[in-house]
Amino acid sequence: MSHREGLVLMKSLILRNCRRKLESSASRISKCGYANVTAAAQKERNYKVTLLPGDGIGPEIMDVAVNVMRAVGAREGIKFEFTEKLLGGAALDATGVPLPDDTLAACRASHAVFLAAIGGYKWDSNPPHLKPETGILGLRAGLGVFANLRPAVVLPQLADASTLKREIAEGVDIMIIRELTGGIYFGKPRGFGVNESGHRCAYNNMVYSTPEIDRIARVGFETARKRQGPLCSVDKANILEVSQLWRERVTAIGKEEYPDVQLSHMYVDNAAMQLVRNPKQFDTIVTGNLFGDILSDISAQLTGSIGMLPSSSISESGPGLFEPVHGSAPDIAGKDKANPLAQVLSAAFLLKYGLGETKAADLIEAAVSTALDKGYRTGDLMSSGKTLVGCKKMGEILLESLETTSPVTVST
């Protein structure tokens, strides 16, 4: 075996290992994600997918991902009925509300929901009910997608792209499970007021109930069990009552139902530090909505760029929601600078965990891997010796790669 062949084999083994872990962590997604996929749809391989391009870079990256889905669909005999709907700022401008009723209805009636991102400077000073972000929160609540799985895997091709030293970043493979429909983003009361001293004030409320904690804890334990790794529950139990209940329930669920899973607890401030000090100490993290939002952006940077991270959100029944971890990146919107890979990898998650189309998903992941192998990089990942491409060009490269890539090279 030549040195080059050896390297290729090694890379494929590393990728296979990352994928296997991802796969097992998401088997619970499969269970729930399939809930809306009828046997008839699976037999016909004809799926209704609602597209929510949203704002900023959203439409640019959505275009790339949908083209990739169409191409893989044509190759594999899968038909998609795409319905595009408005969400966020785009919906506000067109209809006056950030989550129109027909958007939520279409999402609920589909087999899977594919979202890009929402938000932008234009709507930043709108009142809360007229903010794009209220639309996405309403969508998540309306679909009941309480568990958001955000993997942070450092791909071998990108081990040098992280701002951390190679030896710290290389091999990182963390699954962050973020509670998505409760906590401080949803707690009541909330609002603006005037305090006893007559000063203007504002307040939000972090609330979790026992059933909300128990169900997300179970997703955490199931995931850790299948990944054969430890579970770290992140909270702020030294200060917050809501975290004390969180810790109490996670501990109880662990003792009663998952005695085989090694459980630890960490305060969120320390967890943020540990993620950049020694990320490989983590395997699966389970945490609340706000803490998970912040920690997943930190861990995104371990992988080189937030433009690389896909996510899946699951409910107890109904379609899964698939979206990148990043936002609408208004600073680069309309400039053809966005990295579309997080969106494209979210399409792979949608296929695999939302529809059960594993081979098509593997093909997409292999095409991403091939594009990176060939040295193509968008600006967020650019380094010397690599070829700088824009969002559209990356899309074209993926389509070319799809024509030549076989999933056998990297899949299990």
Ligand SMILES: NC(=O)C1=CN([C@@H]2O[C@H](COP(=O)(O)OP(=O)(O)OC[C@H]3O[C@@H](n4cnc5c(N)ncnc54)[C@H](O)[C@@H]3O)[C@@H](O)[C@H]2O)C=CC1
């Ligand atoms: N799920 C969603 O739709 C989310 C929406 N937002 C919204 O997005 C807007 C911008 O928020 P930010 O805090 O700036 O977060 P952001 O994630 O949009 O951007 C943070 C930084 O990462 C870069 N970035 C993000 N995605 C990228 C990609 N695919 N390729 C290359 N670079 C990328 C941006 O250019 C920016 O410098 C806000 O209105 C915010 O509320 C933020 C996070 C999630």
Ligand SMILES: CC(C)CC(=O)C(=O)O
């Ligand atoms: C747009 C926000 C409500 C949420 C966010 O930052 C996220 O889901 O990552």
Ligand SMILES: [Mg+2]
């Ligand atoms: Mg976020």
